[in-house]
Amino acid sequence: MRNLLIGFRWRDALDLALVLLIVYRLLVAFRGTRAAQILMGLGGLLVAGLVARRLELTTISWLLDTFLAFWAVLLVVLFQPELRRALAGLGQGQFLQALVGSSRAERAELADEIIRAAVTLAARRIGALVVIERTGGLRQYAELGVPLDAVASADLLESLFLPNSPLHDGAVLVEGTRIAAAGCFLPLSRTPDIARPLGSRHRAALGISEETDAVALVVSEETGRISVAVNGKLTGDLTRESLHKLLTDLYGRSDRGGGGNGRARGGPETPQGDGNGGPPK
Numbered sequence: 310m311r312n313l314l315i316g317f318r319w320r321d322a323l324d325l326a327l328v329l330l331i332v333y334r335l336l337v338a339f340r341g342t343r344a345a346q347i348l349m350g351l352g353g354l355l356v357a358g359l360v361a362r363r364l365e366l367t368t369i370s371w372l373l374d375t376f377l378a379f380w381a382v383l384l385v386v387l388f389q390p391e392l393r394r395a396l397a398g399l400g401q402g403q404f405l406q407a408l409v410g411s412s413r414a415e416r417a418e419l420a421d422e423i424i425r426a427a428v429t430l431a432a433r434r435i436g437a438l439v440v441i442e443r444t445g446g447l448r449q450y451a452e453l454g455v456p457l458d459a460v461a462s463a464d465l466l467e468s469l470f471l472p473n474s475p476l477h478d479g480a481v482l483v484e485g486t487r488i489a490a491a492g493c494f495l496p497l498s499r500t501p502d503i504a505r506p507l508g509s510r511h512r513a514a515l516g517i518s519e520e521t522d523a524v525a526l527v528v529s530e531e532t533g534r535i536s537v538a539v540n541g542k543l544t545g546d547l548t549r550e551s552l553h554k555l556l557t558d559l560y561g562r563s564d565r566g567g568g569g570n571g572r573a574r575g576g577p578e579t580p581q582g583d584g585n586g587g588p589p590k
């Protein structure tokens with residue numbers, strides 16, 4: 310160990326740091342997707358092979374070793390969609406951004422676009438539900454909607470929630486600085502002490518905030534009120550200024566203080582259309 314430390318150079322530290330960064334970003338990208346479950350399954354097979362060799366189970370060891378011998382081909386086949394997206398992102402210059410994450414300026418610009426869209430939709434009494442990813446993956450919910458992978462802009466968000474849009478009843482998921490998917494189905498909150506007048510769109514916002522650390526913004530189509538759900542708590546009656554302050558404080562933070570089953574705060578909302586396409590509840 311001492312000889313290893315003596316021969317450790319700054320290039321080795323840089324090499325190790327880059328590898329750890331790449332592995333970390335890959336794990337973050339895979340979290341919340343079927344790829345993460347596949348990785349766990351492969352890890353389970355690897356552990357099973359080690360245990361079988363330890364217990365001298367010859368036949369099981371041979372089967373698992375033969376299966377794992379083709380791991381490179383298996384990875385290409387199983388992770389074909391993820392590899393295709395990664396290569397496409399590399400060609401579009403998005404790979405470096407995926408590694409280092411979005412900058413503070415990009416997050417501020419995204420927040421401004423979302424706020425502008427929310428205020429416009431609220432003034433026109435058009436319901437909306439926008440979920441902003443933080444550290445928890447939202448891919449498993451994005452896979453239930455229509456993939457977009459588009460630049461997040463106020464104009465695009467407004468058009469997605471227009472009543473004549475086929476995607477207006479679902480949620481829009483924002484990953485990084487891009488709209489990942491629209492028309493997504495979200496889990497409804499099962500917290501018993503939610504205010505009864507809250508509609509399904511608000512319950513869906515609370516539900517996703519209880520299961521992840523995402524920030525869910527809701528616009529009521531009945532009252533035009535803007536609300537934000539985070540950590541299982543709903544803050545309502547937000548103005549442009551208070552919404553800007555709240556999103557600036559929340560977006561980019563990775564902590565989830567406050568627990569996941571808080572009581573909805575803010576003024577009561579009138580029942581509205583379902584954020585997942587169902588009737589008011």
